[in-house]
Amino acid sequence: MSQATAFAPATVANVAVGFDCLGFAVEAPGDRVTVERVSGGGVEIASIEGVDADRLPLDPARNSASVGLVKMAADLGDGIGFRMRVRKGIPLSSGLGGSAASAVAAVVAANALLDPPLPRERLLDYALLGEQAASGSAHADNAAPCLYGGLVLVRAADPPEVVTLPVPASLRCVLVHPHARLDTRASRAALPPSVALADHVRQAARLAAFVAGCHRGDLALIARSLEDVLIEPHRAPLIHGFASVKRAALEAGALGCSISGSGPSVFALCDGDAAAERAHGAMLEAFARADERADGWISPIRSDGARIES
């Protein structure tokens, strides 16, 4: 194979209950990266197309899509180099894991050109280098579900250890993306450095109950658990219209609704397609009432992660 194209999906990190340790993959949107092997080592970004393409740097040392690949090429040695073309489907600074998706797609595509290929855990390490460059921290709650698919708990950060959780079959994710941008670093700067011990207990218990709910397929327990007392209160003011969008989702029957990753996108989890359609409509309408342009997606939790398309 002389070149390979990989698709990597958008991901919802934090998932209300699991700040920096929980995330899941969706069907769409996603990023595509085509990689071909070149000799002489190094990485070249030949082109970036698609959503927000003009805002992304072609310098491979500065683009989160290529940072991991640069290290991978260096580690491989033997003059192995890569030329990559990026097609962005995930908006920039949207809270949908776009930097993780590009980084994952790049290393997955490059890996398909290796014989033998590297194990997936190594690919996660490389993809996380891109996350580090993009957001200043290397939490695997986007990159891991993007690479592996499914709903993923990051049990330990360094080295990353992930636990894939079972997902109730009827679970649907509604994503609504306001066109405002919110820089990951700014969104992180809004958070307090510490939390009250009692609030830690409340939030940890909710995360634990959410995990139990997923294992039991208990959507009512999942709904009761999907509450963020730590992070959402600090980030909600950064997202114009958030309170009314959340209220609209819950009134439309969503199991829960919170900020996707560091925002400004908002996700809701719903029981079944009809409920998801209702929440989707209500959330878009609420953003419209707040004079905020937005678009959205409905998707099951995607069970597989990044994949080779050609």
Next chain:
Amino acid sequence: MSQATAFAPATVANVAVGFDCLGFAVEAPGDRVTVERVSGGGVEIASIEGVDADRLPLDPARNSASVGLVKMAADLGDGIGFRMRVRKGIPLSSGLGGSAASAVAAVVAANALLDPPLPRERLLDYALLGEQAASGSAHADNAAPCLYGGLVLVRAADPPEVVTLPVPASLRCVLVHPHARLDTRASRAALPPSVALADHVRQAARLAAFVAGCHRGDLALIARSLEDVLIEPHRAPLIHGFASVKRAALEAGALGCSISGSGPSVFALCDGDAAAERAHGAMLEAFARADERADGWISPIRSDGARIES
């Protein structure tokens, strides 16, 4: 029935990963309370026997075993009163949930004398009044597993909502109780009022992974998750010999080892009877080397909670 005797088991709260929201019941030790109905309302403590009996007050308003029963009698009205005899099997201020056990045994025994009996959730509310009196806070992480049995996650504190988690069949608990006493309030005062956000994430992820491990029956995942970065470091210095006891348990093959409740008792979770015997011996030996008298118990996680014995 004119009188009833209830047994209520010791419980291990916190369980390393779930401060104030996780607990389980063991087979032994436990407290027994015999209750008979008397007319004229109110509650009388006729006698307290057994371990540390001389240190407990006979005033029903001041004894955590009777505080809940006093409220229960008042709520029942109609001149319903109770006389109770307490036999303590759980040492005082040991971190083994003794105050919860006495309170639970009292309300369970009294409930057996009512027609119709109250639902179990109401009994939990009454038992928690005793916890509030004993420790200054009403976390259900002792009372709920004591009443319901099993490994229990307290999803929400007020009103208490509990989720019973599955327990791998081979799991055994080793309890080692040094004869030193550690007052619950003093143990709580050693804790910082807040925790770093990054430490919250680390601890919450471990709790979530522990819950996933229980559902999957994955003892290796349970072992990797049984780590307390928040509480144990602050309380360990209050327990003479703790570090060497923990090291001994882990070297003997325990899956994990930490402080039971607010201490000073130490628990270890083990895979099977033989591993539990090894850890038990090693932990007692380590306390002995630290010149600390101690005794211990080995038990499966008890699947049923408090029960009527006669």
